[in-house]
Amino acid sequence: MRMTRLATKTQREAPADAEAESHQLLVRAGYIRRLASGVYSFLPLGLKVLAKLNQIVREELDSAGAQEVMLSALHPVELWEQTGRIETMSDVLMRVEAKGGSFVLGPTHEEAVIATIAPDLESYRDLPVTVYQIQTKFRDEARPRFGLMRTREFVMADGYSFDASAEGMKASYQQMYEAYLRIFDRLQLPYVPVEADSGAIGGDVNHEFMVPSPIGEDYFAHCESCGYAANIEAARRGPQREAEIGEVEPMSVVSTPETSSIQELVRFFRSRGENFEENNFLKSIACKDAADEITIILIPGDREARIPKGLAPLANSDFDSFSFLFKGYIGPMQMQEQGVKVVADFSVLESQSWITGANLDGHHVINAQPDRDFIVDELGSFVVVQNGDPCPSCGSDLKLIRSVEAGHTFQLGLAYSSKIPGATFKAENGLDEKFWMGCYGIGMSRLPAVLAEHFHDSSGLMWPASVAPFQVEILTISPGKFPEVVAYCDSIYRQLLELKVEVLYDDRDIAPGVKFADADLLGIPKIVTIGQRGLSAGMVEVKDRLSGERIEVEANLLVEHLRANGVQ
RNA sequence: CGGGGAGUGGCGCAGCGUGGUAGCGCACCUGCUUUGGGAGCAGGGGGUCGGGGGUUCAAGUCCCCCCUCCCCGACCA
Known part of the structure; x- marks a missing residue:
């Protein structure tokens, strides 16, 4: 991509409504733009990051045996009346009245997935099945927050498993849980899977994938000594050290x-x-x-x-x-x-x-x-835990850690299948039985914010290569003055494109300082600076945005150097 | 939903107290100069001052109503 053709520009100042650093940087660098409170558009760079994240999720869920589908975002209201969630979730449901009847904009898809998939799951022989989608969800949030962190419209990767038994459900859950571990590993974010409370969605065993972060809205209790970790709503404390019993005056x-x-x-x-x-x-x-x-x-x-x-x-x-x-x-x-x-x-x-x-x-x-x-x-344990409470498994001090809920996996059991007629299959004995279900969610559109919050410095974003919108940025110094620099850069750009390397080419003829500042702001992992000064000595500079390391590379070996240093 | 703050070109802000030609920086356009860390000079374009009503000869500025946005809290599959 040539920067002169890029649809967006950088901004020197962040809009006044952006509070969190990640939010400010994503807006300034032109990754996202607000359309309304809690409603954001993804611009070309932001969409590339989102697409990278989606691809990671696809690869890992596919390898866990899940199949991608796309359920509709618009649900007939009757579906929500069956499970009663038209009432219990009325606070967040967005309703649409249309010619075809009344609809709900899906905030989550348990109802829709059963209605869509169950007809084909007629027999225990058809099970287990796990499907997932990457979909836009709608929730009428009381208070959107921190840019992409909490929005009214957002993208979620949500999966649903169907099993014939509790044991089957647990096995499916385990497969998805392990896929989640691999996904979060690849995101290169620190994360902790914690025991969680299942909240309004119901169900039994569940885990949240928490990423410690200053823009987090949750806390989890963590024991450094034994590794115990639980969401604040689910965390238990252990018995306290022995209290001494002494004389107490009569009551x-x-x-x-x-x-x-x-x-x-x-x-x-x-x-x-x-x-x-x-x-x-x-x-x-x-x-x-x-x-x-x-x-x-x-x-x-x-x-x-x-x-x-x-x-x-x-x-x-x-x-x-x-x-x-x-x-x-x-x-x-x-x-x-x-x-x-x-x-x-x-x-x-x-x-x-x-x-x-x-x-x-x-x-x-x-x-x-x-x-x-x-x-x-x-x-x-009947209190909400605090810093310093004893750990329920080892007795050491618990610590509360502010964090973002990036993913959540549930064993739903029969919670939904028992409410929806038709959520059944024929068991071996010929009788109808209800599906044992699990559901699994990752907040895709909040991940760029979580990543940006973790990977930035005072100059801008610094994406890990796995999620960066481009792998390399070519930065020309004064192209308007030095045709030989342009010729060299054009040639490098073409070579990289032919090698399918994702390359951003800052071909703008503007002050070098602006280009350096923008490069740091955009956060492409490798920044190649090419100017007449270096080129006349046969050298170019390669900067690693994450480490800050800059090295001189022979101009005629640049492409090989990049390939040898992880640029794909 | 409760409390606090804010709406003035795309972005950041001043102007409002004491009513009288809508201004600054960034960005944008033209020209010249400049060219390895957010350039200089000159010229230029763009704003129903969130919306409606009122007071007044005159409202960005004063009064009333409404809307939107941000922060804290409540809420949060």
């Missing part, structure tokens, strides 16, 4: 009117000259399960609860049904007598005594001691 009831929150309690005691911190209070969270059985979860007052699946905190209206529970004044004492189970976070045993609800409106108890004053039926 007593105090009147604490109008103190249904920890903050109000802290203020209440402070106003009486007694200074307690939030972590002196024991938060008792009453939850119920599907059978209306009550479980009380105990956590320190300064921690955020992580409510296990299957339990939900009582709604205000629920309190009417349980007269022994006073909202804001719940404590664990004697709860077993009411048929209530008491579970506590490990950290609850780290303190000798607590201030907690007295199970009496407007009252709390002080000096409530575990084992002496209340019984904990079960210990576990």
